[in-house]
Amino acid sequence: MMDKYNFKELFNRALVKDAFDEEIAIVLSGQYGRALELLQDAEATGLFPTLVGPPGVGKTILCRYFASLRAQQQKNKNFYWLTMDESIKPSHFLGSFDPAITLNKGFVLDAFNPGPLLSAMLEGGTFLANEINRATEYSQNTLLEPLEESSVSIPHLGRIRADKDFFFISAMNPEELSGTHRLSEALKDRIKVWIKLTYPEKSTELDIIRVNLPEHFAIDESELELIYSIIDETRKNKVDIDVPASIRAGIAIAKLLGRKRQIEREKGVSEKESVYVYLSEIASHVLLGSIKPKPGVKAQDIIDRIINKTLGA
Ligand SMILES: Nc1ncnc2c1ncn2[C@@H]1O[C@H](COP(=O)(O)OP(=O)(O)OP(=O)(O)O)[C@@H](O)[C@H]1O
Ligand SMILES: [Mg+2]
Structure with a gap:
């Protein structure tokens, strides 16, 4: 065989x-x-x-x-x-x-x-x-x-x-x-x-996401900042979250967003879809398995709250 x-x-x-x-x-x-x-x-x-x-x-x-x-x-x-x-x-x-x-x-x-x-x-x-x-x-x-x-x-x-x-x-x-x-x-x-070693400071983590993002998945700096704010929010919330999002989660979200942007570029769409719409969807898919909530707390509830706070409803 x-x-x-x-x-x-x-x-x-x-x-x-x-x-x-x-x-x-x-x-x-x-x-x-x-x-x-x-x-x-x-x-x-x-x-x-x-x-x-x-x-x-x-x-x-x-x-x-x-x-x-x-x-x-x-x-x-x-x-x-x-x-x-x-x-x-x-x-x-x-x-x-x-x-x-x-x-x-x-x-x-x-x-x-x-x-x-x-x-x-x-x-x-x-x-x-x-x-x-x-x-x-x-x-x-x-x-x-x-x-x-x-x-x-x-x-x-x-x-x-x-x-x-x-x-x-x-x-x-x-x-x-x-x-x-x-x-x-x-x-x-x-x-x-x-x-x-702990979660790196912002500028270092942004650099890490950049080096892990293939060139054809390039995203805007403002989009990168938004991704970081979502990840960082999971680390600030020590009441509901036992283990927050790691560097891997930020890289994953950036890749998925980068792929959407690549498809838009290939299709030559004149107006990119709002980053807020994309990100809230992608972030939710990635975070579901990337954070460990405290006992009794539902992951989806925290994720919704974090997305709401960082991206707006
Ligand atoms: N300084 C860095 N430069 C570039 N990439 C980094 C850096 N730190 C972390 N990463 C990226 O973040 C991800 C996680 O890193 P790594 O696997 O080394 O973490 P770890 O601490 O060993 O995790 P675990 O405890 O789960 O084994 C990898 O994709 C890695 O490429
Ligand atoms: Mg390891």
Whole structure:
């Protein structure tokens, strides 16, 4: 079945070969520039950093960008990452023995498939433990040796020492958000640089939306401002909203509006339809899944109120 669409060829074409293989369109003004400097300071001093912030504030993109800078300097040092939760076991990041090969040959190196953390340790690459505070204490404890001793023990194979360039970054949502375990005290004590990211200031967020908006979806500056005011309103309303709209929501609204404008341009319509009409419809579609209301509050009610306030009835 696979060769119907030539799996191998498509896979190899899509394969990202190195961390520096990728163009990363990142905005480095405001908090992002400072956070990048802190990551570099942590690396230079051999301290392990963590990025703390709510969903969608740019933790992952900042780590990817930082890893790509390291890769450009040192070549061939890859970026590995794993998003943790309760189901993640140490074997997911360290690696495991292939059952079929082990049956024939026993617990030998040939039978071992390395996991992302082990690969980063061997290569001297960057490993990002995303949502590290969602991992069970058991999994968190497996990270102590790599962090403290720069080494790790693989059952049956022995203990390996990490390459001197190995670097470990973690990221997490603030503990007050639901669905997260606590970071174990032992692990907490080994993470020494705490970098907080939050919703960016207005000019930075507008820049982020701009770089994420394809050219053919261009929108007016005044339209961009309106989109920001909707997003910002969800962040101001702490009474009804538990988790407000992230940067992703603003990007999504801008793309949908941009597409409408593109169609208008292609059709050559003389008068664009009112941004207020479009936006209230689009924003409602995007926000429905982008905000988490407080218990007992209906998402649609808050959305209607926000749209009313920012765009008028
Ligand atoms: N500084 C930035 N420059 C360019 N794009 C950004 C920046 N920060 C965030 N973004 C964009 O915002 C979106 C969310 O960013 P990202 O995935 O890095 O967030 P996150 O904090 O890792 O979210 P989560 O907690 O859900 O994993 C992405 O589309 C990303 O491209
Ligand atoms: Mg992320």
